[in-house]
Amino acid sequence: NFETDFIGDSSIDVWGSxxxxxxQITITDEGGPYxxxxxxxxxxxxxxxxxxxxxxxxxxxGRRVLIEGIWTKQ
Structure with a gap:
């Protein structure tokens, strides 16, 4: 499961699984204003x-812009 705050206002904008x-990974939005x-x-x-x-x-x-690319663990 995931929750995302795109705007940075401490409210969840999208959640899902x-x-x-x-x-391969499938992303399914289950709720939220976006x-x-x-x-x-x-x-x-x-x-x-x-x-x-x-x-x-x-x-x-919008999801493509946020997901696609290289992520680095810090």
């Missing part, structure tokens, strides 16, 4: 302390 199959009605599908790869996400199929532009 994820599922992983092999090297909830999408469609799932997002991404491939991912973990290397060391980084994980990269590449869009497979996600028509939701």
């Amino acid at each position: 994820i599922s992983i199959s092999g090297n 909830q999408s009605s469609v799932n997002g599908l991404y491939s991912f790869q973990v290397v060391g302390n980084t994980v990269s996400f590449i869009e497979v199929n996600d028509p939701e532009e």
Whole structure:
């Protein structure tokens, strides 16, 4: 499960769930004012302390902008 505050005002803007199959992750929004009605599908790869996400199929532009790319664990 996840909760996200995009705006930084301490209120949850979207919440939902994820599922992983092999090297793909499906993101399902379940509620919130910015909830999408469609799932997002991404491939991912973990290397060391980084994980990269590449869009497979996600028509939701806002989610793509936030998810796609390389994330580094700090």
